[in-house]
Amino acid sequence: MQKEKRFDAKNGIQIMIRPANPDDSCAILNTVRSNALERSYVLMEQYGKDIAAEREYISGLDSKRNLLIVAAAASDLVGCLAALQADAGMRSETQHIVHIGLHLSEPFRGLGIGPKLLEYSIEWADAMGFKKIQANIFTTNRRSLSLFSKAGFVEEGVRQNRIRMGSHYVNEVLMGKMLQTQAGPGESRAFNQSLHRGAA
Numbered sequence: 040m041q042k043e044k045r046f047d048a049k050n051g052i053q054i055m056i057r058p059a060n061p062d063d064s065c066a067i068l069n070t071v072r073s074n075a076l077e078r079s080y081v082l083m084e085q086y087g088k089d090i091a092a093e094r095e096y097i098s099g100l101d102s103k104r105n106l107l108i109v110a111a112a113a114s115d116l117v118g119c120l121a122a123l124q125a126d127a128g129m130r131s132e133t134q135h136i137v138h139i140g141l142h143l144s145e146p147f148r149g150l151g152i153g154p155k156l157l158e159y160s161i162e163w164a165d166a167m168g169f170k171k172i173q174a175n176i177f178t179t180n181r182r183s184l185s186l187f188s189k190a191g192f193v194e195e196g197v198r199q200n201r202i203r204m205g206s207h208y209v210n211e212v213l214m215g216k217m218l219q220t221q222a223g224p225g226e227s228r229a230f231n232q233s234l235h236r237g238a239a
């Protein structure tokens with residue numbers, strides 16, 4: 040699959056999607072933290088505590104099992120998506136699953152960038168031999184629920200009062216999508232072989 044993808048957002052600006060590199064650490068943390076400050080959507084545990092930790096995290100990411108991509112407008116990073124193997128790949132029973140989280144900075148929402156990031160990650164997961172993609176979404180996040188539904192994800196369950204926000208609680212929806220993995224790419228075969236070894 041193509042590593043870089045370009046397209047025009049709904050406001051006409053050109054966006055490039057590409058794999059993240061360690062020099063993106065600061066911009067990634069700024070994007071994710073700007074969302075976290077809204078205290079409505081984002082959990083931070085997937086990201087480094089500071090720039091040095093994030094650099095180390097990106098440098099050490101096993102790209103056969105995990106994907107970290109960014110959306111850039113000219114030289115500005117405007118969003119990112121992480122697709123990480125379930126349970127950090129430590130459980131053979133869940134190695135076929137990848138978990139997704141994505142974030143756009145506020146001025147770049149509603150422009151069709153989220154659907155393109157999600158599409159990229161679905162193609163990657165399929166090519167790498169994963170069988171299923173999951174995402175956890177707060178029930179208050181109508182836009183994200185719409186994004187995932189339109190991409191073919193279905194609701195698998197609701198965890199009631201999962202997130203405490205001050206004095207109230209928010210439910211979390213588990214959304215999932217099965218993939219139609221084809222045998223083919225060398226990486227995909229290697230991944231499937233390692234899955235097999237892990238399950239033995």
Ligand SMILES: CC(C)(COP(=O)(O)OP(=O)(O)OC[C@H]1O[C@@H](n2cnc3c(N)ncnc32)[C@H](O)[C@@H]1OP(=O)(O)O)[C@@H](O)C(=O)NCCC(=O)NCCS
Pocket residue numbers: 074080081139140141142143144147148149150151152153154174175176180181182183185186189
């Ligand atoms: C959620 C997010 C990734 C979506 O990406 P986006 O590029 O803004 O998505 P878009 O609005 O372009 O597209 C999503 C779809 O949701 C629809 N939508 C937008 N606002 C909506 C709302 N309030 N209620 C229902 N649907 C809505 C849009 O119509 C669009 O469908 P369309 O393409 O058929 O028109 C992005 O807004 C974001 O980063 N939000 C903050 C962080 C976050 O919530 N991350 C997800 C955590 S799982």
